[in-house]
Amino acid sequence: MHDRCASGLDRCVGRPARAGARNADRARSLSARCAPAGHAWHYCRRVPFPACRREVEAPAKIDALIEPRWIAPVRPAGALLQGHAIAVDRGVIQAVLPAAAASGLYAARNVVRLPDHLVVPGLVNAHCHLDYTSMAGEFPPPTSFTDWIKLITAAKAGWSYSDYAESWLTGAKMLVQTGTTTVADIEAVPELLPEVWEATPLRVYSFLELTGIKSRRDPHAIVQQATDNIEALQFGRCRCGLRPTWPAASTRACAWC
């Protein structure tokens, strides 16, 4: 037995049919998670997934309602939603729900309609050297990997901290503009942290580079210094770690750190 609500969504009001029992279980689970936001999830045999509905009458005030043409959600895998909206408040997604229902459930300060856009989860860049962004296109195509490394090393010798910072931030801006929200970045100049972290909305995992070619320093001293740097670095969404490196770029002991 079904009832049509004011927002146009079908909702179940009777006992769950046998075929809908699995959806009903999922709805109960989702309702428990959504309770703080005043949401409840209702199952229905007519729709593929439980629909999210607020139990209170007054529309909830939120920062934004985004209505793209398509949404590719993380879950369920492989789904492509049409006619759906994303409710966002204080930088956090509150719900992904049918657009027809969203306007009745939320009073958004800003409605963003994107009739030609696909919204996807934030991309993850798993290996990046933000420090070196400004070197892009500066060198002729190298004949070998070691020649390429030599070019980079020579260029770095003339760079100041300001050059590195500007290069880092340029790279971070490029990532944000192309849909990346998380980056694993190899950091050659840990002195830039955490200031550059604070200057970007990215979630950054900075892996400190452990190289000792020039200085011929004691590998254990290099590791200790990097560990001290990591312990001293604290900043909300960003994290720091050591970069496992490769033998040609470091002393033998450091290569297995």
Ligand SMILES: [Zn+2]
């Ligand atoms: Zn790399």
